[in-house]
Amino acid sequence: GQQVMQIPQYQHVQEGEDFTTYCNSSTTLSNIQWYKQRPGGHPVFLIQLVKSGEVKKQKRLTFQFGEAKKNSSLHITATQTTDVGTYFCAGPTYGGATNKLIFGTGTLLAVQP
Amino acid sequence: NAGVTQTPKFQVLKTGQSMTLQCAQDMNHNSMYWYRQDPGMGLRLIYYSASEGTTDKGEVPNGYNVSRLNKREFSLRLESAAPSQTSVYFCASSRQGADWAQYFGPGTRLTVL
Numbered sequence: 001g002q003q004v005m006q007i008p009q010y011q012h013v014q015e016g017e018d019f020t021t022y023c024n025s026s027t028t029l030s031n032i033q034w035y036k037q038r039p040g041g042h043p044v045f046l047i048q049l050v051k052s053g054e055v056k057k058q059k060r061l062t063f064q065f066g067e068a069k070k071n072s073s074l075h076i077t078a079t080q081t082t083d084v085g086t087y088f089c090a091g092p093t094y095g096g097a098t099n100k101l102i103f104g105t106g107t108l109l110a111v112q113p
Numbered sequence: 114n115a116g117v118t119q120t121p122k123f124q125v126l127k128t129g130q131s132m133t134l135q136c137a138q139d140m141n142h143n144s145m146y147w148y149r150q151d152p153g154m155g156l157r158l159i160y161y162s163a164s165e166g167t168t169d170k171g172e173v174p175n176g177y178n179v180s181r182l183n184k185r186e187f188s189l190r191l192e193s194a195a196p197s198q199t200s201v202y203f204c205a206s207s208r209q210g211a212d213w214a215q216y217f218g219p220g221t222r223l224t225v226l
Binding site: 009031033035041042043044045048088090092099100101102103104105106 | 144146153154155156157158161163169171172203205207209213214215216217218219220
């Protein structure tokens with residue numbers, strides 16, 4: 001079945017270091033979304049990418065959608081303690097309704113001050 | 114606006130007991146979802162409702178039933194709880210259109226003994 005995998009599962013960085021998480025889908029995606037979940041909290045929508053090769057920035061966060069629309073990445077420049085949490089990518093289920101998502105396995109980011 | 118609300122926040126059940134998790138949204142969204150989140154498993158879709166009056170199974174529907182009471186409310190029922198249903202349950206909603214972002218409630222932490 002359709003799978004969305006993320007690597008790494010866990011990353012520990014010193015504050016100020018950069019961080020990247022990668023998302024890979026077994027099928028081509030019409031769009032990809034990214035969510036952040038703080039410890040003990042709920043997922044919060046960050047961004048949606050639609051176009052092949054699209055790059056979007058939100059302050060220190062840079063999101064990319066691959067040319068083949070099967071992979072994506074999230075890069076954080078100069079991490080801060082407020083970046084702590086789990087980052088999930090999510091894409092529409094193949095052949096299904098656009099609003100039915102399959103979530104990646106997530107990357108847990110720990111930031112040491 | 115409250116966004117997406119869920120009740121209860123915490124619940125402990127004994128094996129075989131039943132309960133209903135309530136979810137409501139005030140964003141006039143058409144689509145609503147129920148997910149469960151287990152450690153290391155990410156978010157898995159239980160059921161979803163694309164619009165009022167319709168429901169459909171997700172990835173892990175066994176042991177659950179849902180009711181889309183009206184456009185605002187989407188409930189999840191466990192008829193006979195099992196320890197394997199110990200999890201954190203999130204309700205989410207989304208609008209239809211160019212942005213398919215899902216907005217999550219705070220979650221219900223359920224323990225089945």
